[in-house]
Amino acid sequence: MTTTTNGAVVHDDKSRRDFLYIAAGAFGAVGAAATIWPFISQMSPSADVLAQKEIEFDLSPIAVGQIVTVKWQSKPVFIWHRTATDIKAAEAAKLADLRDPQTDQARVQKPEWLVLIGICTHLGCIPVGHEGPFEGFLCHCHGSVYDTSGRIRQGPAPANLAVPPYKFLTDTKVRIG
Amino acid sequence: MSLQTNSKIVKWIDYRLPIFTMMQHSALDYPTPKNLNYWWNFGSLAGIVLVIQIITGIVLAMHYTPHVSMAFDSIQHIMRDVNYGWLIRYIHMNGASMFFAIVYIHIFRGFYFGSYKYPRELLWWIGIIILLVMMATAFMGYVLPWGQMSFWGATVITNLFSAIPEVGNAIVTWLRGGFAVDNPTLNRFYSLHYLLPFIIVALVMAHLMALHQHGSNNPLGIDRKGPQDSIPFHPYYTVKDMFGLMVFLLIFAVLIFYFPNMLGDPANFIQANPLQTPEDIVPEWYFLPFYAILRSVPNILFIPAKLAGVICMFGSIFLLFLLPWLDTSPVRSARFRPIYRQFFWIFVIACIGLEYVGSQKPEGLPLVIGRICTAYYFLHFLVIVPLVGWFETPRPLPQSISEPVLRGGAVPAGAVREKP
Amino acid sequence: MRKYLPLAVALLTLGVIGGAAIAADDASTPPPVYTAKEPNRYSWSFQGPFGTFDRAALQRGYQVYKEVCSNCHSLNYIAFRNLADPGGPGFTEAQAAAIAATFQVTDGPNDQGQMFQRPGKISDYFPPPFANPQAAAAALGGKVPPDMSDLAKARSHEWGFPQFVFDAFTTYQEDGPDYIHAIINGYTTPPPGFPLPPGGQYNKYFPGGAIGMPQPLKDGQVKYTDGTPETLDQYGKDVAAFLMWAAEPKLDERHRLGFQVMIFLIVFTGLLYFTKKKVWHDVHHESAASS
Numbered sequence: 001m002t003t004t005t006n007g008a009v010v011h012d013d014k015s016r017r018d019f020l021y022i023a024a025g026a027f028g029a030v031g032a033a034a035t036i037w038p039f040i041s042q043m044s045p046s047a048d049v050l051a052q053k054e055i056e057f058d059l060s061p062i063a064v065g066q067i068v069t070v071k072w073q074s075k076p077v078f079i080w081h082r083t084a085t086d087i088k089a090a091e092a093a094k095l096a097d098l099r100d101p102q103t104d105q106a107r108v109q110k111p112e113w114l115v116l117i118g119i120c121t122h123l124g125c126i127p128v129g130h131e132g133p134f135e136g137f138l139c140h141c142h143g144s145v146y147d148t149s150g151r152i153r154q155g156p157a158p159a160n161l162a163v164p165p166y167k168f169l170t171d172t173k174v175r176i177g
Numbered sequence: 178m179s180l181q182t183n184s185k186i187v188k189w190i191d192y193r194l195p196i197f198t199m200m201q202h203s204a205l206d207y208p209t210p211k212n213l214n215y216w217w218n219f220g221s222l223a224g225i226v227l228v229i230q231i232i233t234g235i236v237l238a239m240h241y242t243p244h245v246s247m248a249f250d251s252i253q254h255i256m257r258d259v260n261y262g263w264l265i266r267y268i269h270m271n272g273a274s275m276f277f278a279i280v281y282i283h284i285f286r287g288f289y290f291g292s293y294k295y296p297r298e299l300l301w302w303i304g305i306i307i308l309l310v311m312m313a314t315a316f317m318g319y320v321l322p323w324g325q326m327s328f329w330g331a332t333v334i335t336n337l338f339s340a341i342p343e344v345g346n347a348i349v350t351w352l353r354g355g356f357a358v359d360n361p362t363l364n365r366f367y368s369l370h371y372l373l374p375f376i377i378v379a380l381v382m383a384h385l386m387a388l389h390q391h392g393s394n395n396p397l398g399i400d401r402k403g404p405q406d407s408i409p410f411h412p413y414y415t416v417k418d419m420f421g422l423m424v425f426l427l428i429f430a431v432l433i434f435y436f437p438n439m440l441g442d443p444a445n446f447i448q449a450n451p452l453q454t455p456e457d458i459v460p461e462w463y464f465l466p467f468y469a470i471l472r473s474v475p476n477i478l479f480i481p482a483k484l485a486g487v488i489c490m491f492g493s494i495f496l497l498f499l500l501p502w503l504d505t506s507p508v509r510s511a512r513f514r515p516i517y518r519q520f521f522w523i524f525v526i527a528c529i530g531l532e533y534v535g536s537q538k539p540e541g542l543p544l545v546i547g548r549i550c551t552a553y554y555f556l557h558f559l560v561i562v563p564l565v566g567w568f569e570t571p572r573p574l575p576q577s578i579s580e581p582v583l584r585g586g587a588v589p590a591g592a593v594r595e596k597p
Numbered sequence: 598m599r600k601y602l603p604l605a606v607a608l609l610t611l612g613v614i615g616g617a618a619i620a621a622d623d624a625s626t627p628p629p630v631y632t633a634k635e636p637n638r639y640s641w642s643f644q645g646p647f648g649t650f651d652r653a654a655l656q657r658g659y660q661v662y663k664e665v666c667s668n669c670h671s672l673n674y675i676a677f678r679n680l681a682d683p684g685g686p687g688f689t690e691a692q693a694a695a696i697a698a699t700f701q702v703t704d705g706p707n708d709q710g711q712m713f714q715r716p717g718k719i720s721d722y723f724p725p726p727f728a729n730p731q732a733a734a735a736a737l738g739g740k741v742p743p744d745m746s747d748l749a750k751a752r753s754h755e756w757g758f759p760q761f762v763f764d765a766f767t768t769y770q771e772d773g774p775d776y777i778h779a780i781i782n783g784y785t786t787p788p789p790g791f792p793l794p795p796g797g798q799y800n801k802y803f804p805g806g807a808i809g810m811p812q813p814l815k816d817g818q819v820k821y822t823d824g825t826p827e828t829l830d831q832y833g834k835d836v837a838a839f840l841m842w843a844a845e846p847k848l849d850e851r852h853r854l855g856f857q858v859m860i861f862l863i864v865f866t867g868l869l870y871f872t873k874k875k876v877w878h879d880v881h882h883e884s885a886a887s888s
Binding site: 250253256408413423427433434439447 | 844865
């Protein structure tokens, strides 16, 4: 900036040019970021996939003792209508015996309904129900054993079978997700 | 100028892989004629649109399914459910049209300013090959949405090859992978549509190498005499190309956001039905002149009209390979060629006429116009351009590129005529 | 003037070729084609760069579709959740779920291996009235009603010269809704001597005149709850608007984003223009002394 003889302050050429370049550059950066956003966003789940976020399931056809597998968000979900024996065995477990200590009560909303994500926490295989030394689940891939609450007891898996978010809409209808 | 940097990292990389030196030489310091006008923006613009097409295309490929029972559905999925899918699809769809518009203007710049002449013949050839690969890519891309026009356009164009005597039908069956355009056709078109743009990228690199060998032509059509005729590409043409890009994006944005379906055909919103032919089978606008030539040609001597049409249609592009030798003029730029310039404009009108005729049924007045314009197209290259080159008296050329700028006008008498 | 001699010769040659082409033209005169009447052009709320959908019109149009059109025409690419999407008819999620529940959709196979019907969920798509085109043809005497998801974009009219030139400049793109509105209002008695095929109806806006669809709507057929007149003209407008939304659900968002992009680009182009001028100043104004 220079001051002319009559005292007016004049921006010299360089700083005006620099302002122009800076303004253009800044606009360009903003434009580039705004342009990239749709290309990143398009890889996020699309509207039809998001619509599958929740499913509703009718529990009335499930007999006592039966385990049903439903698909939720492309994952298998076990819904087990537990017998009294199953529930008692689950509640009786000592926390000190558990690799991933959790009480059965913390894992269910109604004791006769056990809802679990049927993916072994070891390397992702699907365990089989009513199998294994604890009458819970047995994963055939590497021998992980789960009890009647879906908690890990033996084998290489580090954690209990996950419990998905769910809500009882009525006594016989559950919404998962 | 050798690489100028204080950065140790840049020096380390450049010593092992001289990309920075290459950039400095080819894109920054690169001497460019100082008198290029805005018709010279279209080359870089074409390159940028190629990149836009590749990026949007790869993203669309994440959501598209190339099977006849799912292709149309997957396009609906993109338009309705994929986040910003509608935007990316409209960019890709209209980007193809823009790519052709830009390339056609780029080519006509070449016609007017003699950019195809010595020593740029191979540059011109690579350009025509790029055009041919672009046309193949666009044709196959249009089949992918599997609408009525996709299917029937593919049927008509693959049928063309049956015009070849003896082996024609076998070639058509081989092309389609079946007895009609069907799933095998769609799958292979998808594969090739994904591949060809990268072939175009390689061709563009060859195109740029050829260009850099002797540098750009310029509106005066005369060679640079020395450094006073050039300016470095950066910052002059980088900033001018960026400005040109913005003007293009303005037009492109208007198209995408406000008239995204204007250049398309409504029939392609109907799923392909092999048992029902649409009213009018019309290709996209950028193919209309060639479609017009195809349908204008009648039986010639012993050659049936269908074969003659195919020969003329492909011939209209292959003819361009001969242009550097057909044009006998010692002068490049039409600025100094008063007779050639008039025929250039008639040629432009003939091409516009062909564009219109291509969209109409080949009967009545459009057929007549189509025949006149087709006749002129071939007459122009085979007869007019060679003859005008021989007999025309060009205007006197300036001494150099800088000279008219410095002295405010061309030197009248005694100017040296440019000889190849 | 002499320099124009070659040009004159060229034009004369072209004229001779043209004359010969006309004389030798062996293409037969095309058979008389019945051209459909031009649809009237209405002003739609969604036309123009700032156009948006009229929510109320979309809801009424949906009602017309649901009560009348859905008996024959599918809407395969619209899901019930779309009714609650922004830029659409503006139903709430609860309303959309309730609408879904009124439809029966096919699901399965169940544990017995059978497909079964169940009430729709919000994530389901509108179930088609017929299982497949063959079932539609069997039920409707050989006619297959087209799916309506893209219908508003799949229909246009050949306006001819010079209208199409004007349209290129004004960028008229509401062919589809104008056509749909016209068809609904276009049923009349055929002109005398018109060859109507059996089972066909005459519609003055349908190309060829003989439309397969019997007149779907009459005045007062659909009861509107918002006091809008229950006329054929209104039904035509509302269902055309609804179908335009079905074909272009992102139109509102596209116009909105477009406005933001245009403002940005205009400013940025201006900035780059001045930058370019600045950079080029010394080249454009060089003197012999400075080079």
